[in-house]
Amino acid sequence: MIAYILRRVLYAVxxxxxxxxxxFMLVHIAPGDxxxxxxxxxxxxxxxAHIRQExxxxxxxxxxxxxxxxxxxxGNLGTSIATGRPVWSDLSVAIHNTLVLALAASLIxxxxxxxxxxxxxxxxxxxxxxxxxxxxxxxxxxxxYWLGMGLVIVFSVMLNWLPAMGAGADGATGWDxxxxxxxxxxxxxxxxxxxxxxxxxxRGMVIEVLGQDFITLxxxxxxxxxxxxxxxxxNTAPNALAVMGLQLGYLMGGSILVETxxxxxxxxxxxNNAIFQRDIPVLQGTILVLSMFFVTLNLLVxxxxxxxxxxxxxx
Amino acid sequence: xxxxxxxxxxxxxxxxxxVQVRDLHVRFVSRDATVHAVNGxxxxxxxxxxxxxxxESGSGKSVTLRALMQLNPPRRTVLTGSIxxxxxxxxxxxxxxxxxxxxxxxxxxxxxxxTSLDPVFTVGTQITETILRHEQIGRDAAQARAIELLxxxxxxxxxxxxxxxPHELSGGLRQRVMIAIALVCRPKLLLADExxxxxxxxxxIQILLLLRSLQQQLGMGMVFVTHDLGVAAEIADRVAIMYxxxxxxxxxxxxxxxxxLHPYAQGLLGATVHGGMRGQRLVTIxxxxxxxxxxxxxxxxxxxxxxxxxxxxxxxxxWRRPVPGRxxxxxxxxxxx
Numbered sequence: 001m002i003a004y005i006l007r008r009v010l011y012a013v014x015x016x017x018x019x020x021x022x023x024f025m026l027v028h029i030a031p032g033d034x035x036x037x038x039x040x041x042x043x044x045x046x047x048x049a050h051i052r053q054e055x056x057x058x059x060x061x062x063x064x065x066x067x068x069x070x071x072x073x074x075g076n077l078g079t080s081i082a083t084g085r086p087v088w089s090d091l092s093v094a095i096h097n098t099l100v101l102a103l104a105a106s107l108i109x110x111x112x113x114x115x116x117x118x119x120x121x122x123x124x125x126x127x128x129x130x131x132x133x134x135x136x137x138x139x140x141x142x143x144x145y146w147l148g149m150g151l152v153i154v155f156s157v158m159l160n161w162l163p164a165m166g167a168g169a170d171g172a173t174g175w176d177x178x179x180x181x182x183x184x185x186x187x188x189x190x191x192x193x194x195x196x197x198x199x200x201x202x203r204g205m206v207i208e209v210l211g212q213d214f215i216t217l218x219x220x221x222x223x224x225x226x227x228x229x230x231x232x233x234x235n236t237a238p239n240a241l242a243v244m245g246l247q248l249g250y251l252m253g254g255s256i257l258v259e260t261x262x263x264x265x266x267x268x269x270x271x272n273n274a275i276f277q278r279d280i281p282v283l284q285g286t287i288l289v290l291s292m293f294f295v296t297l298n299l300l301v302x303x304x305x306x307x308x309x310x311x312x313x314x315x
Numbered sequence: 316x317x318x319x320x321x322x323x324x325x326x327x328x329x330x331x332x333x334v335q336v337r338d339l340h341v342r343f344v345s346r347d348a349t350v351h352a353v354n355g356x357x358x359x360x361x362x363x364x365x366x367x368x369x370x371e372s373g374s375g376k377s378v379t380l381r382a383l384m385q386l387n388p389p390r391r392t393v394l395t396g397s398i399x400x401x402x403x404x405x406x407x408x409x410x411x412x413x414x415x416x417x418x419x420x421x422x423x424x425x426x427x428x429x430t431s432l433d434p435v436f437t438v439g440t441q442i443t444e445t446i447l448r449h450e451q452i453g454r455d456a457a458q459a460r461a462i463e464l465l466x467x468x469x470x471x472x473x474x475x476x477x478x479x480x481p482h483e484l485s486g487g488l489r490q491r492v493m494i495a496i497a498l499v500c501r502p503k504l505l506l507a508d509e510x511x512x513x514x515x516x517x518x519x520i521q522i523l524l525l526l527r528s529l530q531q532q533l534g535m536g537m538v539f540v541t542h543d544l545g546v547a548a549e550i551a552d553r554v555a556i557m558y559x560x561x562x563x564x565x566x567x568x569x570x571x572x573x574x575x576l577h578p579y580a581q582g583l584l585g586a587t588v589h590g591g592m593r594g595q596r597l598v599t600i601x602x603x604x605x606x607x608x609x610x611x612x613x614x615x616x617x618x619x620x621x622x623x624x625x626x627x628x629x630x631x632x633x634w635r636r637p638v639p640g641r642x643x644x645x646x647x648x649x650x651x652x
Contacts, residue, residue: 212430213425213427213430213431214430214431214432214433214434216386216425216431217423217425217431217432217493217496218433219386219414219417220384220386220417220418220422220423220425221417221418221422221445221448221496221497221499222414222415222416222417222418222419222445222448222449223414223418223444223445223448224411224414224448227444227448231433231436234433234435234436235433235434235435308435309434309435310434310435310480310482311434311435311480311482
């Protein structure tokens with residue numbers, strides 16, 4: 001088991017390295033000059049060149065990458081071109097907010113997804129199954145920013161039950177009533193896709209597990225519904241967890257549109273602004289941190305699977 | 316269909332036998348087709364007796380066995396007839412009542428030790444959960460019982476094996492674990508669905524001897540399904556030959572094996588491969604078993620039978636008793652005077 005953990009952690013290192021290279025390069029492939037975005041239009045070229053030199057943007061790309069990576073290793077993500085503040089100070093707040101939102105959304109999605117998928121799989125072919133398949137299909141197909149706007153119109157504008165924008169009065173997340181009310185709409189919006197995907201995975205797994213020989217043996221030795229359910233749950237859990245881990249990763253990086261709709265002060269909003277301002281250090285830092293999050297999450301999911309299913313660590 | 320006729324190898328004036336099956340029909344119904352898997356099976360089994368059901372794949376052996384404890388897929392299966400096991404009417408029992416009977420009064424051992432144990436639970440858990448399901452004892456006592464059971468089925472270093480997962484054990488050991496699970500409550504009836512088919516030849520004989528000795532030690536009645544004649548000869552008191560969902564012949568193992576009376580039984584026993592046949596052509600039964608979606612009229616074996624007569628297809632032949640204790644469904648066999 002320990003050897004397995006070490007091996008998985010070692011595998012993560014080259015993945016992390018190549019991810020950082022790709023995200024560094026991607027930003028440089030994108031068109032647009034970051035310096036031009038921050039200086040007044042009639043700035044003399046010498047000044048522009050000077051600023052460019054200051055940010056190190058005149059060096060060859062491999063050198064830039066090396067310098068950047070060196071700084072990143074020391075925990076320094078650089079300075080925002082747009083605001084002049086260290087990237088990490090804005091990013092840490094944004095990541096916290098996004099993480100809270102993503103966790104809330106995946107929790108909702110996971111719980112309801114397991115419920116829908118489990119019931120659908122257990123009563124395969126019944127109206128419950130067809131109904132939940134429909135719900136799951138709709139959930140996966142609806143663009144979530146559209147759903148977000150719809151929810152805002154219904155619950156904020158028409159019913160005036162829930163706040164439509166922001167994370168709360170102080171722009172951060174917390175655990176009091178006001179903050180929790182703010183999180184409901186964006187979290188529900190974001191939970192729909194993970195819910196649909198989890199429901200489909202869990203349904204398929206439950207059907208597969210219920211068809212296994214050992215289920216007949218369980219019935220044959222007199223186990224009642226709950227006893228059988230427990231076996232099905234433990235057999236389904238590794239796959240459901242793997243799907244959920246991936247979904248959490250997507251939610252960390254993929255909520256740009258929804259965060260923009262709800263003005264949620266998270267990484268999505270930060271990225272959105274950085275893109276429009278050509279704020280390369282912020283972009284690079286954010287993408288890198290999010291990717292590392294994804295890599296770490298995958299690692300954790302693999303390890304959790306190994307814990308739940310004794311056969312995994314043997315491979 | 317013919318009227319149910321009791322083969323009554325057990326004297327009916329005695330107390331009720333352990334198992335009593337009358338005119339059992341099992342159909343699997345789906346949207347596209349109805350499969351007639353079992354088409355009128357009657358038999359009795361006394362406590363402590365071993366009945367071996369012999370037949371080829373698809374003849375309905377396993378379905379008959381599973382019907383005895385209502386383990387066929389519930390929504391697609393249609394059962395008619397009557398099954399009584401240890402005084403319980405298995406066809407009218409509620410699912411709740413059945414789950415009390417299963418694992419306590421009747422247990423089953425399955426063919427595939429590889430897939431019949433849950434891969435993500437230790438074998439210890441899988442044994443103790445069965446004990447805890449049926450008996451009001453504590454976890455520690457259940458643990459101790461599990462070790463006793465593993466020792467009963469001759470698994471070495473039983474205590475450590477409790478922590479093992481199924482994939483860490485060999486096929487033979489897994490089959491022993493499955494037998495241990497089946498024996499948790501000392502059942503009156505043990506059903507074995509080809510328990511040695513998936514095992515190596517050397518392991519097969521060990522498992523077979525173990526089953527035989529446990530059956531005698533615990534005095535269980537046993538129904539053993541196999542297509543292996545050698546296995547049947549080894550373990551059975553009585554043999555039933557099954558074809559296309561019907562018993563075509565039953566009788567004491569030696570008599571039936573030495574002189575089968577039904578043409579199918581003769582063909583089946585004649586088609587065995589044994590030593591001293593090197594270089595000879597293997598004997599087979601011409602033709603193929605009938606389609607269970609549309610059975611032929613009359614005797615299902617008639618189309619393949621070398622000696623069929625018009626009476627064979629007129630109606631399903633009833634039971635004939637050429638000698639006491641033997642019954643045959645063949646028009647060419649005549650009752651004892």
